[in-house]
Amino acid sequence: KAGVTQTPRYLIKTRGQQVTLSCSPISGHRSVSWYQQTPGQGLQFLFEYFSETQRNKGNFPGRFSGRQFSNSRSEMNVSTLELGDSALYLCASSRGTSGSSDTQYFGPGTRLTVL
């Protein structure tokens, strides 16, 4: 069974630009969550989608947005990039039907560098 895939693996952008990251969940999984990982703040939850609906959201500014498609694939978008947005962005998928006890399986991440 294929794991969670994320594209691209690496991105370099400049301040003010916008970026779109993509995530394909494990087959059969309907929930996709996004996390930001930085050396200073650690792993922080961005948002979670289930059946094309955002079910949960972390404490990030509105520049961070996401969506989910009918095939459960998800994208996240960051507009007006700032230097502080440089991070590893991780996507995780789960069945989404067991509430808080669901196991999330992570992709390899997209390394975003903002210059």
Next chain:
Amino acid sequence: AQSVAQPEDQVNVAEGNPLTVKCTYSVSGNPYLFWYVQYPNRGLQFLLKYITGDNLVKGSYGFEAEFNKSQTSFHLKKPSALVSDSALYFCAVSALSGGYNKLIFGAGTRLAVHP
């Protein structure tokens, strides 16, 4: 508010010796607890989780974790460490309020296993 603490930034252990990576949590109600491991330039790999039942949870790669409700701890253990176990380990709690599939992570503990 739920939180997770990993009191050690780094744990050093000799190959063949037992290892323990500590985790304490603060949640209201019954916790769902997880351990993940991250290798360089990789995403997080699921090791094990505690939902309910037996306090000793067995996971992947010979790891196990002991849930202790009175001490609010969920320490990760392995009887005999391997050099290949060297990685970054994260403890996480699944949020019981605010929706599904939101993991709150500890800061991580770097495990170094020396030959």
